[in-house]
Amino acid sequence: EIVLTQSPATLSLSPGERATLSCRASQSVSSYLGWYQHKPGQAPRLLIYDTSNRATGIPARFSGSGSGTDFTLTISSLEPDDFAVYYCQQRSDWPRTFGQGTKVEIK
């Protein structure tokens, strides 16, 4: 199965700062990489699909880039509501797999 490795595990930042999250795949997933936001006690939410497309209702401060095996989620200026855990996921192959998550916490 395709293994997704996210880094860093934790990102400590202040509101207004830029967040850069990385996701590396063990083999090419083409552009079939998505990102989800998850807050405790809530349902995970799709943010980005197919590497760089924002899901419905997702603010423009969220952007995705990359291809093949290396992908990045960027939050241009952190809002208080953005502190959460972020997961990448591939749909290039079965089974669908997720990264271990990056926690974005308030510094």
Add this chain to the structure above:
Amino acid sequence: EVQLVESGGDLVQPGGSLRLSCAASGFTVRDYSTHWVRLAPGKGLEFVSAIHYTDGTAYYADSVKGRFTMSRDISKNVVYLQMGRLRPEDMAVYYCTRVSEAGWFDPWGQGTLVTVSS
């Protein structure tokens, strides 16, 4: 509004069984593939099982194959996860999610907690 609501999570002893339900609204489970994904303490999200919308064929992670069975009731618009021979490592919040037209998990339910402990 498209919505998924899970239920059935509980405390169960190792070796026991449990059935989770996922009630769908705003769409029909006949027309969309659905998945169960779990989040264990200290771990990341993990695919558990899926049902393909075309024929109801179910797929499973190796870690649950032979122990879990996913099914759907189109008349009730509900998907199920029958869990058997539960192990401590099955303890997690179990989420139900739909595969969108674009092929991604959207939306998700709020999850239901399964605790496996004696």
